Amino acid sequence: GVQINTAALDGSAGLEVGDKVRILGTGLYAGEVAVIERMAGGFVPAAVVRTEAGRARTVRTVDLEPVRS
Numbered sequence: 899g900v901q902i903n904t905a906a907l908d909g910s911a912g913l914e915v916g917d918k919v920r921i922l923g924t925g926l927y928a929g930e931v932a933v934i935e936r937m938a939g940g941f942v943p944a945a946v947v948r949t950e951a952g953r954a955r956t957v958r959t960v961d962l963e964p965v966r967s
Contacts, residue, residue, distance in 0.1 A: 912964070913937075913945060919962040921947065926955055931965055 913919065917934045921927050932947035935954070943959045 913959055913962060918965040920965050921957055922963055923961045927953060
């Protein structure tokens, strides 16, 4: 059956515009490092990120992991 990740509704606390993050999961650009360009509100918290290769996408914040310098 279908499983819904209810943790996605909470997002990932503490993320802000300008933070460096790694994209988790198996989707587009998974494993790549990116910078948060803007937060996108809505039912499931998300962020618009730009990868080091210059590609942008919207990612659920629960699928972002902070990268510490």
